[in-house]
Amino acid sequence: MSAAGSARRRGEASLQAIAHEVLTRPEAGLRLAVSRLDRRRFLQLTGLAGGGLMLAFSLRPAGAATAPARETVGAETLAPSAYLRISTEGIVIHATQPECGQGVKTAMPMIIAEELDAAWSEVEVRQSWISETDFGRQFAGGSTGIPRVWLPMRRAGAVARVMLVAAAAEHWGVAAEDCTTADSHVLHASSGRRVAYVALADAAARLPVPDAERVALKPREAFRLLGTRVTGVDNTALVTGQPLFGSDQQLPGMRHAAYVKCPAIGGRVRSANLDVIRALPGIDSAFVLEGNGDLTELKPGIAIVGRDTWAVMQAREALEVEWDETSAARDDWAETLAEARRLTDSQGAERLADQGDLDAALAGATTTVEAIYSYAFVAHAQLEPQTCTAWYHADEGRIELWAPTQTPQRAVSNVAGLLDLDESAITLHQLRMGGGFGRRLVNDPVCEAAAIARRIDGPVKLQWTREDDMHHDYLRAGGFHALKGGLDAEGRAVAWQNHFITFTADGRNPVFGGNLRPNEDLGHLIANFRLERTQLPWASPCGFWRAPGASVFAFALQGFLHELSTAAGRDHLEFLLEILGEPRWLEPDNTWALHTGRAADVLKLAAEQAGWGRSLPEGRALGLAFYFSHAAHVAQVAEVSVEDGQRIRVHEVTVACDVGPIVNLSGAENQSEGSVIDGLSAMAGQKLTHERGRVRESNFDRYPLLRLPQAPRVSTHFIQSDWSPSGLGEPVLPPVAPAVCNAVYTACGRRIRQLPISEQGFRLI
Amino acid sequence: MSTLRLEVNGRDHALEDIPEDMPLLWVLRDRLGLVGTRYGCGIAECGACTVHLGGSPVRACQVPAHAAAGQAVTTIEGLARPDGRLHPLQQAWIDHDVAQCGYCQSGQLMSAAALLARNPAPSDSDIDTALAGNLCRCGTYLRIRRAIHDAAARLAEVGT
Numbered sequence: 001m002s003a004a005g006s007a008r009r010r011g012e013a014s015l016q017a018i019a020h021e022v023l024t025r026p027e028a029g030l031r032l033a034v035s036r037l038d039r040r041r042f043l044q045l046t047g048l049a050g051g052g053l054m055l056a057f058s059l060r061p062a063g064a065a066t067a068p069a070r071e072t073v074g075a076e077t078l079a080p081s082a083y084l085r086i087s088t089e090g091i092v093i094h095a096t097q098p099e100c101g102q103g104v105k106t107a108m109p110m111i112i113a114e115e116l117d118a119a120w121s122e123v124e125v126r127q128s129w130i131s132e133t134d135f136g137r138q139f140a141g142g143s144t145g146i147p148r149v150w151l152p153m154r155r156a157g158a159v160a161r162v163m164l165v166a167a168a169a170e171h172w173g174v175a176a177e178d179c180t181t182a183d184s185h186v187l188h189a190s191s192g193r194r195v196a197y198v199a200l201a202d203a204a205a206r207l208p209v210p211d212a213e214r215v216a217l218k219p220r221e222a223f224r225l226l227g228t229r230v231t232g233v234d235n236t237a238l239v240t241g242q243p244l245f246g247s248d249q250q251l252p253g254m255r256h257a258a259y260v261k262c263p264a265i266g267g268r269v270r271s272a273n274l275d276v277i278r279a280l281p282g283i284d285s286a287f288v289l290e291g292n293g294d295l296t297e298l299k300p301g302i303a304i305v306g307r308d309t310w311a312v313m314q315a316r317e318a319l320e321v322e323w324d325e326t327s328a329a330r331d332d333w334a335e336t337l338a339e340a341r342r343l344t345d346s347q348g349a350e351r352l353a354d355q356g357d358l359d360a361a362l363a364g365a366t367t368t369v370e371a372i373y374s375y376a377f378v379a380h381a382q383l384e385p386q387t388c389t390a391w392y393h394a395d396e397g398r399i400e401l402w403a404p405t406q407t408p409q410r411a412v413s414n415v416a417g418l419l420d421l422d423e424s425a426i427t428l429h430q431l432r433m434g435g436g437f438g439r440r441l442v443n444d445p446v447c448e449a450a451a452i453a454r455r456i457d458g459p460v461k462l463q464w465t466r467e468d469d470m471h472h473d474y475l476r477a478g479g480f481h482a483l484k485g486g487l488d489a490e491g492r493a494v495a496w497q498n499h500f501i502t503f504t505a506d507g508r509n510p511v512f513g514g515n516l517r518p519n520e521d522l523g524h525l526i527a528n529f530r531l532e533r534t535q536l537p538w539a540s541p542c543g544f545w546r547a548p549g550a551s552v553f554a555f556a557l558q559g560f561l562h563e564l565s566t567a568a569g570r571d572h573l574e575f576l577l578e579i580l581g582e583p584r585w586l587e588p589d590n591t592w593a594l595h596t597g598r599a600a601d602v603l604k605l606a607a608e609q610a611g612w613g614r615s616l617p618e619g620r621a622l623g624l625a626f627y628f629s630h631a632a633h634v635a636q637v638a639e640v641s642v643e644d645g646q647r648i649r650v651h652e653v654t655v656a657c658d659v660g661p662i663v664n665l666s667g668a669e670n671q672s673e674g675s676v677i678d679g680l681s682a683m684a685g686q687k688l689t690h691e692r693g694r695v696r697e698s699n700f701d702r703y704p705l706l707r708l709p710q711a712p713r714v715s716t717h718f719i720q721s722d723w724s725p726s727g728l729g730e731p732v733l734p735p736v737a738p739a740v741c742n743a744v745y746t747a748c749g750r751r752i753r754q755l756p757i758s759e760q761g762f763r764l765i
Numbered sequence: 766m767s768t769l770r771l772e773v774n775g776r777d778h779a780l781e782d783i784p785e786d787m788p789l790l791w792v793l794r795d796r797l798g799l800v801g802t803r804y805g806c807g808i809a810e811c812g813a814c815t816v817h818l819g820g821s822p823v824r825a826c827q828v829p830a831h832a833a834a835g836q837a838v839t840t841i842e843g844l845a846r847p848d849g850r851l852h853p854l855q856q857a858w859i860d861h862d863v864a865q866c867g868y869c870q871s872g873q874l875m876s877a878a879a880l881l882a883r884n885p886a887p888s889d890s891d892i893d894t895a896l897a898g899n900l901c902r903c904g905t906y907l908r909i910r911r912a913i914h915d916a917a918a919r920l921a922e923v924g925t
Contacts, residue, residue: 100866101864101865101866101903102865103865229862231859231860231862232862232864232867234867235858235859235862235864236851236859238858238864238867238870239841239851239854239855239859239864239870239874240801240842240844240845240851240855241799241801241802241840241841241842241844241871242801243800243801244867245803245867245868247800247803247804248800248801250798250800256795281784282784307795308791308796309791309794309795309804310784310787310788310791310795311784313807314784381902382866382868382902383803383805383811383813383866383868383869383900383901383902383903384803384805384866384868385804385805432866432867433866434803434866434867434868435866435868435902435903436866437902463804465807466805466806466807466808666862667862670862670865670905670908671865673904673905673907673908674865674903674904674905675904676904677901677904677906677907678902678903678904681902681904699806699807699808699810700806700808700810700811700900701808701810705811705900705902706904706906707897707898707900707906708892708893708896708897708899708901708906708909708910709893709897711904711906711907711910714907
């Protein structure tokens, strides 16, 4: 095995490890409904200097991770957990998870503030330090944030509230049961007394910490803050241009760096005109890094370090590199397309599911329908190109990182391995991300910055260009579905076959986003169902693009369902409801399994809100689609009109969504609106075309994002319930493309079976 | 390379050693520490680096800093009133909770401010035209529209 081949394998193994983290569901206790709280929790009591008590919740056993330095807390501060601090200075709640625009920096502290009964306007939110011991896994991905923290954060707030009440009761000489709380105060109604939390902190800090599992939590009806619209805690800083993002980091004496890698993934540096580069104005140094053999960490490349970003950008224009591409990726989209099209006529290489008697059902069907759906590879294109600032303190043998990453704890491990440092020698500051969308689950820029910093004196900021970002992404995998369906004489679906053609990097497992499981294919609700898979080789790494898999499977599966209902001459809503059948939870107690009743409810709600069935002028129509992903049931109706058979205007998208109780209604609506627009954006014109392993699209001129004039109205309707809450960063995206494409068919009679839709000559206006 | 004199947000700066072709964007960010003007594409496709030059919106990644000499440069850091009061657009952006990641919003605000300065009561279509050059990957366009209408209404109230 060649070095690059082995790097690819190691890279693939690292991606699978991240996939495991993304797919690891919050532990059983956190999956339970709000009212079912009595699951075993890990609880640590840690004595602190100063006599105060600190209570730390952990999602894994004590001692499983080294605890980094954290603030020490004296007796005058109530800090019953690492999540919050109450003192005469005020109420501080720590935002523990990485913020990439999904709104957790506001939403998660709201959960604590709710149970604490803190007045939101008095709460100061601060981004926390990194500590698995204090906070469990700090991580943004897989829409798992809210379900992960829902119970621990509520308990953190409730524990502090109970201690504050106890302190007030003791002070007044009354029973704690006779006291209530509101707006950061404890109240004693019968005597009319009232005392602020901040005044009680010192006394409360001296009290024993109650058992977090036994503190009473509020019923949903008692929520005062959760479910309301709260504006983002960073809004003022954002609109005044304050430094917040990774790329905004500035340090005294900071240098700027670029890192130039082979445009075909896996290539190495054979030679380069480094002497010429080093002599350029504003350039300090230029050197080759060999890479560490893991494509998700440090690829081989050339570091250029200089006075400012522009000097470095100019220097790379003058850089001449001869790449050794012996083992580099040679992916070619045109060849792949041809190969996949040949395969669609044949049987799949593997049979993943075979239910009933598919062949007999197809043979006996009154009507059969066949279609091939396909979608291209796409890039993340988060608006802030990758960046990280690092400072290697040689004298102390430690490194400091300022990193916008979705996986800060993994970044620490990555850098520890890369530089052969103990994790305790690494301090990582969490910075706001200019978009994540799954790209920042992989920490290659952090590793690059660390490796560059190791070689120079003082702090250095690595800034990728947009072109770097497009060429060194972890892609949303393309794919193909050859579908066959059968209908009986009454127009009921009786047969469903899906030959799924995807990609593999290691020759065994599908790439991430290419792992369609039988229970995700709604066809499995049809009596006779077969899912087959063929994997084509693909070397450029694939990763985690918002709603991985679901974001594209939905297009094929929900589009083909509409082809069936159309062939049957039936109403699509009625057809979908019939397939869903009786309300039932396909895997009881597993919130990550489809509940046909909740699915039917969102479908009916979307239809009702959008006026499904109403008559519209010619060339204008409604389209309906449903998808279940990330533990969320989402249905959408798109209203579109088609001009000249190819120009599509999306007028309105109506979203119905069930993710359990809503934490921050403003943030939730924002995620829904954004997901609709993101879905349209990817659908309209985004694709990467590889040639000799190189991505041809380099920037937004050839990789279009949706622009404001194309944005439709979006209305979102939540079914709020006592189901345990699930995340909202991803699940609204998958139904967008099929809802629109189904509407386009109804409006103009042309079926869209390729993403982006520009492949079939359609355009979004 | 002669001394570059730049007026940014009402303050004068004398800068040495600025190459002739160095874009205003990188002078603002790396030399003046005004990092609210952001880099997204470097080819004037995304609008994240929008600033005002002599009151008109420009993409700072395309304007050589030397070409900005002699004209007032306003960045997001200078959008609020000199007394610190927020521009009505900034307040509307906060109230309508426009941002998701927020990276593009400096540019969105600067384009919106230039629009309101010449058209105090823009229609949806005016907004579409003026903001079409500003990408938002998170998809906050609907809130941007609402916030601009709201800010225009607030300005009209103050004006009457």
